[in-house]
Amino acid sequence: MKKLLLGGAALMALSVGFTGVTTGSAQAQQCTTKIGAVLPTSVDWGRPIAEVAQFAVDQVNAAGGAGGCQIEMVLRDTQVDPKVGVDAARALVDLDGVEVLLGAVSSGVSMPILTSVTVPSETMMMSCCSSSTAFTNLAEQGETKGLFFRTFATTGVQAAVGAKVAADQGWGKVAILYKNDDWGQDMARIIAADFAEAGVEVTGSVALNDAQPSYRAEVAQALSGQPDAIYLALYPAEGTMAVREWIGLGGTQNMIMANSLKSDEFKENVGLQYLAHAYGTDTASPRAESADAFVEAYRARFEAEPTGPGLANSYDAAMLALLAMEAAGEGATGPQIAAAIPRVTDPEGTPITADTAGFAQAKEVLAGGGTVMYQGATGNVRFDANGDVSAPAVIWKFGESTIEEVQYLPLEEVNAIMSDG
């Protein structure tokens, strides 16, 4: 059966090859390989995530493509609807013959895609932003067959560092406001445990549903415990509303923010003057000159700071998938590409930057049988056996024009905090 499927894919690759000939690429390559992307492009914060994935593909094509061919990313909208997302993934795998699928964002969409499309059809899946701990459990049971990866650092890292912020600042009582979805529920659960571990009292944990006209009731509830600080596991839209109401009701300006609030939209709509004591957590780029490559390239391309939720993760997801395709060679299948991931995330390998030059360098090293260490936009990415990523962490603050770094926590230190918790 699989052979037949492959035959279909080969036929399709052939026909694609013909179009490649007729258009005549500048790199003298005569083929195009398709990769799929299923992302919520009809949602405001989803579009930049897709944009930055396409940006990574463009950079790779400028370096001569991956796996001997130019790359075409076929982008499909999920509408954040599992049915639509699964259908899109099915169509990409069956009709476009992709061996690599980027996406999805919501865990509720990624999960059915994983269980009913990519695992049965042996396609590698690389999600930028699905955070649910359910994927780790699934991988531990061996049901992802090593085909699933995600560049979104597990909620555990952020929670551990968030608890550290509260302890360092001497905030003894903290209230939690969280987005009422799988990510937010995970965050709230894990951070509450970490706070308890660090001796910080949690005065209340309140869920915020999406798209409400007001969060006054929820904010008042969180306020009633008279906390020293507030922990925000929210997205910019509801985060802005909740924080405005929080400050309006006389709440403390001591805040700890998850990386989802690392956005100019949030900063501008709340007002920088209220964010002087707001500390954020995030995974970080490694301390190497090359790590700025993504930020600079992004600025040059989009004339903006790469600060929206998931942008760096999406870029790395695309880059890593393409590096693995390069390492696996021409015509590689999903499992072969997935098996090549360690060759491009090898801590002992040649460090490469996250841009066209870095990809070109990686091609040479990989062609010579070597391994590379990808230094990406979210850091020095490394996957564990479950496809979860571990990375250094950073504590940050909003500055006048940029994000200011307060403290950098190398991977060893993050692992130390994590194992304490």
Place this chain on the structure above:
Amino acid sequence: MIGVISYLVFFATVASILAIAVLGLNLHWGYTGLFNGGVVAFFGAGAYGTLMLGGAPQPHLGGFEWPWIFALIGGVAAAAVLAWIVGLLTLRLRHDYLAIATFGVAVAFENTMRNAQGFAGGAQGIRGFERPFREFAGNGLGWNLLYLALVLVALVATYLFLERLARAPFGRLLRAIREDEEAARSLGKSPARIRLTSFVTGSAIMGLAGGLYGTFYAFVSPQDVLPILTFQIWAMLIVGGAGNNRGAVAGAFLIWGAWTASGWGLSRFAPVDWQLYAGSIQWVLIGSVIVGMLMWRPEGLFPERVGEDRPQTGRTT
């Protein structure tokens, strides 16, 4: 070529499952005139019921590992029980009031599933469901073909059942209640009981669709039971033709076809600069189809045909 077949099998499965739900709504709205705005609650009850009864043990309630067919029946029963309770409370309401009340039930259902982590897994949803017949049908196209066959059997059975029902005296009674409840009552019928029967039956059919849906994806989460699904199923019924079972099935295939084909077409043919906006363009296209349908063919593609096999019974207005 095999890829195309594989995709078409997948598409037909999802469309058939949705068609079953549309048939259930047709019994509510098309035959009985019940404006059910909470289709997704009964669909969800079927999906959650099936997965909780048939799944592997999980930290939350459920995971009883029942044989699939019993789990599916349990899911249908869950939808029927929910419908019975909701029906007792709300069926005295008419039209738009009933729509608002049932819509509220659906939102409450979704929120309960999202928040009740100990009961239904919360926002992470329910997974760990072993799809039936995998031992001998494998995991690929073979299984998909087998499952399509099962879904088609369910669809045909539901269709025949409703066709039979519509031609039976009970079907005429439903129409009588829809058109003029007072008149039906004056003939000694009990509209309240009949409406409840129709509501529970239609909801059980939606529950069947939900159970088949949950089995197919081996996963269900609150994201599967958002109000958009109610809207999609209504759109299918309106485009197909309320009061006509053939229309309900055709509407499901057409709307779901348009929904997916527009996404595929845009990803393939739209200029690269537009790709990022394809998702939004798709929404506009889908909305336009429904608006156009309502303006130029409000009775649907297959309008209701009353009494053509019984010339003496005309539509009572």
